[in-house]
Amino acid sequence: MTNELLREALTLDRYPRSNTYDPQWIVDNLMGPHPLWSTEALMQVMTLEPGTRVLDLGCGTALTSIFLAREYDVDVWATDLWVDPTENWERIKEAGVADRVSPIQADAHKLPYSHGFFDAIVSIGAYNYFGTSADYLARCVDLLKPSGVLGVVVPGIQQAPNFTPPAYLAERWGPDLCTWLPPDWWRNNWERTGLVTVQTADMIPNGWQDWLLWLKTCAKVDRGYTPDEQMLEADQGNHLGLTRLVAHKQTHLL
Numbered sequence: 001m002t003n004e005l006l007r008e009a010l011t012l013d014r015y016p017r018s019n020t021y022d023p024q025w026i027v028d029n030l031m032g033p034h035p036l037w038s039t040e041a042l043m044q045v046m047t048l049e050p051g052t053r054v055l056d057l058g059c060g061t062a063l064t065s066i067f068l069a070r071e072y073d074v075d076v077w078a079t080d081l082w083v084d085p086t087e088n089w090e091r092i093k094e095a096g097v098a099d100r101v102s103p104i105q106a107d108a109h110k111l112p113y114s115h116g117f118f119d120a121i122v123s124i125g126a127y128n129y130f131g132t133s134a135d136y137l138a139r140c141v142d143l144l145k146p147s148g149v150l151g152v153v154v155p156g157i158q159q160a161p162n163f164t165p166p167a168y169l170a171e172r173w174g175p176d177l178c179t180w181l182p183p184d185w186w187r188n189n190w191e192r193t194g195l196v197t198v199q200t201a202d203m204i205p206n207g208w209q210d211w212l213l214w215l216k217t218c219a220k221v222d223r224g225y226t227p228d229e230q231m232l233e234a235d236q237g238n239h240l241g242l243t244r245l246v247a248h249k250q251t252h253l254l
C-alpha cells in the first residue's frame, strides 16, 4: 500500500490534527488503537493551556507526547515502562520537539516526580494496565497542582463488569479484558474517593468503528492485530469501544 493510499484510508474529518501526521510513522510505532485519534478525541473535551506541564503516563512510543507538544504547545514528560527511553528520545528529536518533550522510563507505581508538579496528566491506552485499583487515583492526584486535570482514554466495554459476554468475547476472555471497563464504572470509582470531580465519562463517538478501521488498515501493511480485529468485527459496536475520562482535582486539595 502506498503512503498516499494509507493516508487516504486513515484520514477522518473528525480528527483534522491527526490527519496532518505521516500515517506510515504512526503505523510503524503502533502499540494499540490509533494513538493520535484517541488523544485528539480526548482533547475535544479537555483543555491544556499552552506552556503547562503534562505527564504522558504510559506513553509507549511517545507519539502521543509529540502530538501534545506540537498541537497544544505544552511541555511533556513522556513516561513509559516497556519502551526504551533512548528510542523515544530519537523519535522526539526527529519530530522537532526536543525542547518540549522529555523521555523517562518509570513504573506508574513508582513515579519519580514531585508532589504538585504537573498541570495535567494524560494517559492513552495505558491506564487500565495499572490504574484500576481504587487507590491508584491518589497517586495521580498527588502529582497534580491544585485544580489539575487528569484525562484518560482506555479500551472499554459499555456493559457493567458482571455482564455475560457473548461467545466472541468469551473466547478471548481473560484478565486483560476484565480491565476494559465502562465509563460509569470509572466515574463511580473515581468520585467515591472524594479526590476529583469527574467532568466527562463517556465512550468516544465512533470509537469502535475507528478502532476497527485502524486495525483493518494496519493489517493491509502487515501490522494489524488479528484477534482484536475479529473481536471488533463480530461486536459491531454493541459492547466494545474506547472509554474517555476527564477529571479535575478537587479544589480544596493542595
Ligand SMILES: C[S@@+](CC[C@H](N)C(=O)[O-])C[C@H]1O[C@@H](n2cnc3c(N)ncnc32)[C@H](O)[C@@H]1O
Pocket: 030, 031, 032, 033, 034, 035, 057, 058, 059, 060, 061, 064, 079, 080, 081, 082, 083, 106, 107, 108, 109, 123, 124, 125, 126, 129, 130
Ligand atoms: C497499549 S500500550 C499504549 C502506548 C501508547 N500510549 C499508545 O497509545 O500507543 C500500553 C503502554 O502502557 C505502558 N505500561 C504498562 N504498565 C505500565 C506501568 N506499570 N508503568 C508505566 N507504563 C506502563 C506500557 O509500557 C505500554 O507502552
